[in-house]
Amino acid sequence: MVRVMTKVKVFRCRICGDPYIGTEPPSRCPFCGATTQYFVEADKWDPQEFDVELSDQAREDLEAALKLELGNTSFYTCAENVAKNSGDEYGFAKFKSLRKVESEHASAICKFLKISKPPIEAGTCSQEFKENTQEGWDREDRAIKAYSTFRDRATEPRLKEFFGALVEIETDHLDLHAESLG
Ligand SMILES: [Fe+2]
Numbered sequence: 311m312v313r314v315m316t317k318v319k320v321f322r323c324r325i326c327g328d329p330y331i332g333t334e335p336p337s338r339c340p341f342c343g344a345t346t347q348y349f350v351e352a353d354k355w356d357p358q359e360f361d362v363e364l365s366d367q368a369r370e371d372l373e374a375a376l377k378l379e380l381g382n383t384s385f386y387t388c389a390e391n392v393a394k395n396s397g398d399e400y401g402f403a404k405f406k407s408l409r410k411v412e413s414e415h416a417s418a419i420c421k422f423l424k425i426s427k428p429p430i431e432a433g434t435c436s437q438e439f440k441e442n443t444q445e446g447w448d449r450e451d452r453a454i455k456a457y458s459t460f461r462d463r464a465t466e467p468r469l470k471e472f473f474g475a476l477v478e479i480e481t482d483h484l485d486l487h488a489e490s491l492g
Pocket residue numbers: 323324325326327328339340341342343344
């Protein structure tokens with residue numbers, strides 16, 4: 311039997327900076343959820359990607375975004391644990407992946423702000439999958455609205471791109487929640 315070997319490469323996501331090994335870039339970054347277009351081959355990575363001179367407005371917007379991401383990470387951690395403890399495998403998988411992505415967004419924002427990532431505080435949530443899905447939807451909706459504003463008023467092209475990517479990613483999440491809400 312002949313096995314056709316497709317060569318793997320290292321790629322990097324320009325939204326979160328994380329590396330990925332594959333034959334081609336993924337449809338969504340496994341770390342931050344960014345779409346294929348944001349991947350570059352690792353040897354073409356620009357080490358200054360997160361070095362942006364921030365205006366006061368940009369700093370304020372990044373700080374607001376960090377607050378949203380940390381809050382959403384706390385919430386999804388709670389929802390993940392509730393699902394796990396009740397044996398809801400789908401809910402566990404869904405909230406765990408959302409928790410990881412939102413945590414990655416917080417990390418990326420901290421790279422722009424040049425600060426270390428604050429600890430994730432314990433969050434509260436419902437004991438019901440459906441209620442947590444509704445709250446997830448509300449949170450993603452708020453994030454999309456905020457990031458659209460931040461994207462539109464950003465004067466730094468790199469931040470415009472970053473907030474634009476976050477809007478796309480959180481819209482994926484919104485669609486995912488909507489599927490379970492019917
Ligand atoms: Fe990423």
